[in-house]
Amino acid sequence: MSSFSYKQTVPSDWVDYNGHMNDAEYNRAFSLATDAFIDYIGLDEKGREQFQYTVFTLETHTCYLKEMHEGAGFDMSARVLDFDAKRIHLFLEMHNAEGEVVATIEEMLMGINQNEGRPAPLPEEVAANVKAAFDSTSDREQPKQVGRTIGIRRK
Known part of the structure; x- marks a missing residue:
């Protein structure tokens, strides 16, 4: 498997009254990239139909680090931080x-059997692709945005 990459340009309708990309649009971009990652691991339209399987997002945490402006190009990388039979802990930059790095998102994804509408183990072929994605980056240092909590720091 080649490494995952998603490329896009900030369209004008993603820019808010402050002149930069709106926070909701960062999340839209991450959602589109997550969908592309799900395709990448073998759950594109054909895979979802073949396996009767899909992926739901359970939780996200977005960090906004730098402004993006209209027409600016960006690319995203994805890293599987952890996984088990049914879940993928995914981090995108x-x-x-x-x-x-202008923004990050940490996500917990859950595999769903479409016929039952319930969590189910990843299909073998998909699980192998998730493991390969994990193995390709597992030796890297954990990004500092992973596992953060929101709160006001008190001295």
């Missing part, structure tokens, strides 16, 4: 044209 959005990079600007200079290669700087």
Whole structure:
């Protein structure tokens, strides 16, 4: 498997009254990239139909690090931080044209049997792709945004 990448440009309707990409649009971009990642691991339209299987998002945490403006290109990388039979702990980074990380999202995804509408183990072929994605980055240091909580720090 080649490494995952998702590329996009900030459209004008993603820009808010502050002149930069709106927070909801970062999440839209991450959602589109997550869908592309799900396709990448073998659950594209054909895979979903073949396996009668899909993936739901259970939880997300987004960090906004730098502004993006209309027309700016970006690319996203994805990293499987952990997985089990039914779940994928996924981390995506959005990079600007200079290669700087401008936003991140941490997600927990759950595999769903479409016939039963319930959580179910990943199909073998998909699980193997998830493991390969995990193995390709498992030796890297954990990103500092992983596992963060929201709160006001008190001195």
